Amino acid sequence: MTDIRVRFAPSPTGAPHVGNIRTALFGYLWARHTGGKFILRIEDTDQAREVENGLELILESLRVLGLQWDEGPDVGGPYGPYEQSKRLPLYQEHTARLIAQGQAYYCYCTEERLARMRADQKARGEQTRYDYHCRNLSEAERAERERAGAPKVVRLAVPRGGKTTLRDFIHGDLTIENKNVDDQVLLKSDGFPTYHLAVVVDDHLMKISHVMRGDDWIPSFPKHVLLYQAFGWDIPPHGHLPNVLGPDKKKLSKRHGATSVMQFRDEGYLTEALLNFLARLGWSYDDKSEVFARDQLIDLFTLDKIEHAPAIFDLAKLDWLNGYYIRALSDDDFAARAAPFVPQTDAATLRALAPLTKERVKKLNEIPALVDFLFEEDLEYDPQTLIGKGMDAASALAALRAARATLDKHVSFDDEEKIEAELRADAEKLGMKNLQFFGALRVAVTGKTVSPPLMSSMRILGREKTLRRIARAISALEYL
RNA sequence: GCGACGUUGGUGCAGUCCGGUUCAGCACGUCGCCCUUUCAAGGCGAAGACCAGCGGUUCAAAUCCGCUACGUCGCACCA
Numbered sequence: 266m267t268d269i270r271v272r273f274a275p276s277p278t279g280a281p282h283v284g285n286i287r288t289a290l291f292g293y294l295w296a297r298h299t300g301g302k303f304i305l306r307i308e309d310t311d312q313a314r315e316v317e318n319g320l321e322l323i324l325e326s327l328r329v330l331g332l333q334w335d336e337g338p339d340v341g342g343p344y345g346p347y348e349q350s351k352r353l354p355l356y357q358e359h360t361a362r363l364i365a366q367g368q369a370y371y372c373y374c375t376e377e378r379l380a381r382m383r384a385d386q387k388a389r390g391e392q393t394r395y396d397y398h399c400r401n402l403s404e405a406e407r408a409e410r411e412r413a414g415a416p417k418v419v420r421l422a423v424p425r426g427g428k429t430t431l432r433d434f435i436h437g438d439l440t441i442e443n444k445n446v447d448d449q450v451l452l453k454s455d456g457f458p459t460y461h462l463a464v465v466v467d468d469h470l471m472k473i474s475h476v477m478r479g480d481d482w483i484p485s486f487p488k489h490v491l492l493y494q495a496f497g498w499d500i501p502p503h504g505h506l507p508n509v510l511g512p513d514k515k516k517l518s519k520r521h522g523a524t525s526v527m528q529f530r531d532e533g534y535l536t537e538a539l540l541n542f543l544a545r546l547g548w549s550y551d552d553k554s555e556v557f558a559r560d561q562l563i564d565l566f567t568l569d570k571i572e573h574a575p576a577i578f579d580l581a582k583l584d585w586l587n588g589y590y591i592r593a594l595s596d597d598d599f600a601a602r603a604a605p606f607v608p609q610t611d612a613a614t615l616r617a618l619a620p621l622t623k624e625r626v627k628k629l630n631e632i633p634a635l636v637d638f639l640f641e642e643d644l645e646y647d648p649q650t651l652i653g654k655g656m657d658a659a660s661a662l663a664a665l666r667a668a669r670a671t672l673d674k675h676v677s678f679d680d681e682e683k684i685e686a687e688l689r690a691d692a693e694k695l696g697m698k699n700l701q702f703f704g705a706l707r708v709a710v711t712g713k714t715v716s717p718p719l720m721s722s723m724r725i726l727g728r729e730k731t732l733r734r735i736a737r738a739i740s741a742l743e744y745l
Numbered sequence: 746g747c748g749a750c751g752u753u754g755g756u757g758c759a760g761u762c763c764g765g766u767u768c769a770g771c772a773c774g775u776c777g778c779c780c781u782u783u784c785a786a787g788g789c790g791a792a793g794a795c796c797a798g799c800g801g802u803u804c805a806a807a808u809c810c811g812c813u814a815c816g817u818c819g820c821a822c823c824a
Contacts, residue, residue: 276824311823376822383821392747392820418822436750437762445748445820453822460824484749484819505750512756514816545758552759553771572758573750575817579757582773592786624786635784685782692782703782715784 269301277319280525284509294566305337356458372399419452429487480505533629588627621717653704681720709738
């Protein structure tokens with residue numbers, strides 16, 4: 266196979282959302298699968314939309330998922346520079362060539378004229394598009410404007426008839442009639458290229474072997490094909506990836522909640538779960554596999570398995586997958602990752618908590634709600650919650666008193682099995698179901714009806730605090 | 746308005762390119778049972794789509810063709 270070179274080419278307009286990152290991931294996977302190169306190129310040709318730390322946000326997003334690039338603005342490479350704003354002369358040379366060939370022309374139309382033109386077209390119910398005004402300028406008219414120093418742009422002279430076809434390795438042949446293609450601006454009046462010119466020039470110069478981008482670009486592929494033809498270049502294989510949509514089937518946006526991988530990570534999603542989930546957005550291996558580790562993705566990823574219908578970001582599925590990955594973590598690993606989410610505790614406690622909480626959360630940020638009872642001094646009780654089903658104040662009291670007596674005999678709570686056996690015996694002696702007896706004890710110790718396993722909770726809480734809480738619960742009941 | 750792309754159970758996907766051994770497969774979710782001192786996790790099982798609709802081609806269509814509907818995207822000196 267020829268050298269595979271795939272590029273991810275975002276523009277620095279903010280933290281890339283997961284849909285863009287999914288596109289980056291596909292490029293990364295294809296490059297790694299083939300032993301090719303993954304290239305990062307920054308499309309910073311719009312100064313107006315640029316964000317201060319835009320570049321850093323992009324780099325950080327890729328790093329979070331471990332999508333290491335081989336060439337890029339920070340690491341360089343043989344085809345740099347990798348920021349389009351630093352390649353301006355290249356674009357200018359290429360447009361000059363097109364103009365010389367008669368395949369592009371200068372346009373002196375003002376914003377106002379264009380706006381009026383579009384308004385008129387809209388009013389007439391027509392498709393808005395450039396009206397070829399400057400394409401038909403005579404040599405004298407052109408010279409006149411040059412003399413006046415009028416600002417100008419360069420437009421692509423799209424053939425008025427015929428059609429343009431692109432072979433797409435995801436959608437098959439795509440065809441659009443040239444009459445529906447606008448005379449796109451290639452070079453703006455500030456000397457910067459537009460996307461259309463820049464991608465074609467750079468993809469060619471950087472020897473990109475596979476062009477992958479979101480399918481929202483499909484309508485403009487004729488402009489790119491025409492440019493390749495005008496330059497006399499081979500067109501590399503193109504694939505328009507299905508877009509990532511929110512649950513409402515609309516293009517993903519801030520409205521849908523978290524959108525950057527950093528946000529997801531901060532909400533308690535594991536990066537390996539995120540990677541796995543994103544890979545499945547628009548790609549599938551077969552009809553039954555859901556879980557893929559990075560190495561498997563690299564091994565299994567092929568272009569023919571890319572879907573053509575848009576992919577919907579199914580948060581419920583992400584949650585499930587994340588829980589799956591959390592459960593698979595070793596206790597040590599889990600404790601280390603949980604640490605930032607439970608700042609009020611120490612490493613040893615976290616490690617002890619790991620086996621109890623690991624399989625009870627879908628996201629790391631759910632851990633605090635599960636174990637917060639450990640970090641409070643004393644609990645306030647609503648006596649009613651201490652009295653479970655089929656119980657009354659007297660029986661709850663009896664249960665807690667018996668439990669206290671049993672626990673009091675133990676200097677340490679380390680032997681969970683022994684303590685549990687004794688408490689079970691207490692329940693039986695009182696003629697209670699385990700549910701009733703342990704239910705009362707659970708509320709007394711943890712303050713809630715749902716908690717991690719009781720014996721372990723008491724062990725971690727410690728003898729002193731546990732007994733104090735039971736005592737307080739008893740007095741709360743005695744008050745009734 | 747014009748154009749492009751898409752449309753499989755409640756949800757997300759596979760199967761569609763190379764029509765016929767799949768009375769449409771998997772996962773999430775839901776429900777039931779088991780386990781059980783709670784909640785989870787785990788095990789077992791169940792319900793749920795006739796493949797957007799209509800019309801063609803064919804001995805045979807989710808799979809090919811056409812039309813309609815719906816959805817999304819594009820139509821900037823933005824990417």
